[in-house]
Amino acid sequence: MLNYDEKYERYLTEIDQALDRYLNEADTLYQSVISAMRYSILGAGKRVRAILLIEFCKACGGTQQLAMPFACALEMIHAYSLIHDDLPCMDNDELRRGKPSCWKEFGETTALLAGDGLLTKAFEAAASSTAQANLALRAMMELAKNAGTSGMLGGQVIDLEGEGKPVDEARLLKMYSMKTGALINSAAKIGCILAGADEERISLSHEFAEKIGLAFQIVDDILDVTGNEKILGKPIGSDVQSHKTTFVALHDLEYAKNKAIKLTEDAKSILTKFALEDDFLYELTDRLAVREN
Amino acid sequence: MLNYDEKYERYLTEIDQALDRYLNEADTLYQSVISAMRYSILGAGKRVRAILLIEFCKACGGTQQLAMPFACALEMIHAYSLIHDDLPCMDNDELRRGKPSCWKEFGETTALLAGDGLLTKAFEAAASSTAQANLALRAMMELAKNAGTSGMLGGQVIDLEGEGKPVDEARLLKMYSMKTGALINSAAKIGCILAGADEERISLSHEFAEKIGLAFQIVDDILDVTGNEKILGKPIGSDVQSHKTTFVALHDLEYAKNKAIKLTEDAKSILTKFALEDDFLYELTDRLAVREN
Numbered sequence: 001m002l003n004y005d006e007k008y009e010r011y012l013t014e015i016d017q018a019l020d021r022y023l024n025e026a027d028t029l030y031q032s033v034i035s036a037m038r039y040s041i042l043g044a045g046k047r048v049r050a051i052l053l054i055e056f057c058k059a060c061g062g063t064q065q066l067a068m069p070f071a072c073a074l075e076m077i078h079a080y081s082l083i084h085d086d087l088p089c090m091d092n093d094e095l096r097r098g099k100p101s102c103w104k105e106f107g108e109t110t111a112l113l114a115g116d117g118l119l120t121k122a123f124e125a126a127a128s129s130t131a132q133a134n135l136a137l138r139a140m141m142e143l144a145k146n147a148g149t150s151g152m153l154g155g156q157v158i159d160l161e162g163e164g165k166p167v168d169e170a171r172l173l174k175m176y177s178m179k180t181g182a183l184i185n186s187a188a189k190i191g192c193i194l195a196g197a198d199e200e201r202i203s204l205s206h207e208f209a210e211k212i213g214l215a216f217q218i219v220d221d222i223l224d225v226t227g228n229e230k231i232l233g234k235p236i237g238s239d240v241q242s243h244k245t246t247f248v249a250l251h252d253l254e255y256a257k258n259k260a261i262k263l264t265e266d267a268k269s270i271l272t273k274f275a276l277e278d279d280f281l282y283e284l285t286d287r288l289a290v291r292e293n
Numbered sequence: 294m295l296n297y298d299e300k301y302e303r304y305l306t307e308i309d310q311a312l313d314r315y316l317n318e319a320d321t322l323y324q325s326v327i328s329a330m331r332y333s334i335l336g337a338g339k340r341v342r343a344i345l346l347i348e349f350c351k352a353c354g355g356t357q358q359l360a361m362p363f364a365c366a367l368e369m370i371h372a373y374s375l376i377h378d379d380l381p382c383m384d385n386d387e388l389r390r391g392k393p394s395c396w397k398e399f400g401e402t403t404a405l406l407a408g409d410g411l412l413t414k415a416f417e418a419a420a421s422s423t424a425q426a427n428l429a430l431r432a433m434m435e436l437a438k439n440a441g442t443s444g445m446l447g448g449q450v451i452d453l454e455g456e457g458k459p460v461d462e463a464r465l466l467k468m469y470s471m472k473t474g475a476l477i478n479s480a481a482k483i484g485c486i487l488a489g490a491d492e493e494r495i496s497l498s499h500e501f502a503e504k505i506g507l508a509f510q511i512v513d514d515i516l517d518v519t520g521n522e523k524i525l526g527k528p529i530g531s532d533v534q535s536h537k538t539t540f541v542a543l544h545d546l547e548y549a550k551n552k553a554i555k556l557t558e559d560a561k562s563i564l565t566k567f568a569l570e571d572d573f574l575y576e577l578t579d580r581l582a583v584r585e586n
Contacts, residue, residue, distance in 0.1 A: 116446055121441055123416045137426045140419075154323040
């Protein structure tokens with residue numbers, strides 16, 4: 001049996017191979033946008049969303065093959081959101097994961113279209129699902145709702161509109177649960193749905209994802225204060241500098257750390273209700289909370 | 294029985310009502326983006342794509358209700374593409390249908406997100422389809438492919454990359470068939486698919502749509518030379534000014550007019566193979582070719 005790191009590496013390789021197949025269009029007339037899409041998604045990122053989706057699908061009796069189209073769809077939606085976030089009219093970021101951001105490398109027009117292309121391709125990938133059609137359709141609804149105004153995109157709007165204003169805890173938690181939480185939530189739920197899981201397990205996966213989604217975000221806030229710039233790959237203290245309300249700002253470092261630990265433990269206790277093939281999901285849950293970048 | 298204009302008016306009203314229901318989210322925290330989405334799609338446009346989809350669905354034994362989620366999805370995708378096209382990094386257009394374009398009214402950030410929101414909402418609407426799940430899934434694939442890199446978006450890239458360069462007829466026709474043709478094509482095909490039509494009728498609807506899609510584009514090129522600015526709602530001669538290769542530029546006005554007439558007649562002869570409830574589609578086909586805006 002593979003150990004944690006070996007299994008993680010294998011996931012990274014196989015998800016990349018699947019993404020590569022979806023982004024392999026031979027037509028040379030529009031290669032500029034395909035190149036920009038590939039640049040932004042291949043070989044990059046932790047693939048947390050895709051891996052969660054595959055793991056929950058397997059935990060409910062499905063297979064990696066069954067999960068892969070939607071796993072790729074989630075990664076494409078995550079990548080599109082980063083491309084558009086980096087644009088000059090949004091965060092104006094020139095760097096992403098240590099290399100030039102998409103618009104810096106390909107220009108604004110191509111980056112805009114590459115984001116649009118990845119968002120659209122996500123639904124093309126999802127529509128190629130080999131799951132039972134009614135399950136695939138339900139998964140598609142989860143995907144769209146969690147990516148759109150009532151999910152990630154709405155969370156992004158709430159975040160932007162809160163800039164420079166006092167933000168209370170209710171609003172902050174709502175923003176987190178939409179902006180970061182929604183895609184993580186949909187990952188776990190879609191995995192279960194595709195495998196034909198019962199409503200109880202779908203709902204448990206949702207609870208699990210809510211806890212690790214919030215823990216993930218709180219750890220991000222902690223790292224912005226205590227992190228190592230080199231390992232983190234971005235300057236620390238940026239939240240304070242941009243007057244951004246974070247969980248750490250509303251409470252303190254100690255409280256935030258304890259909250260992340262509590263959420264992680266609660267999440268792991270939910271996992272005991274699934275028939276997992278190994279300890280991978282437990283370890284992943286731990287590592288999302290105890291990480292340096 | 295309603296006459297053509299009455300039926301068209303009823304379609305406009307009912308499509309708007311359906312779109313309004315999809316864009317009615319009570320959450321006030323992200324209303325800015327919902328407002329921008331509503332501004333750009335409600336009460337605007339000819340709804341050719343939605344109407345074609347509904348008409349072909351009915352022609353194959355389906356209902357308007359069955360067609361509506363995908364009809365709205367197509368209009369949302371069309372609207373998102375216009376919002377992003379108008380952005381400063383694309384065409385930098387300040388006017389759209391006689392009023393300020395989305396970014397001019399709401400700012401670039403909100404317009405970018407409104408486009409993303411409409412594209413995502415399109416798939417949410419489509420996923421709410423009440424068609425047989427396997428048919429809805431196939432329709433979803435058509436939608437995504439025709440909106441994405443191998444369809445409308447790819448056509449947009451080919452158009453942008455051809456600016457200021459000599460463009461031959463093969464490339465121009467390919468660009469037309471992707472940029473404008475793909476969504477029109479998918480409208481007719483999806484209508485048939487949702488109704489459970491056989492492959493022969495799906496393929497006939499495809500042929501029909503290819504012809505009217507090209508006729509529509511050629512008439513656009515003609516109107517850019519001969520149109521009335523007031524009725525057209527935009528300056529004429531803009532294609533020549535921006536050194537854009539058009540069908541009229543490659544041939545001449547007379548040839549272009551005859552081509553549009555021939556395509557329209559051919560399209561109508563395909564319609565004879567469908568059991569239509571009235572002459573509406575024939576008249577729509579004629580009016581797409583003989584129009585002033």
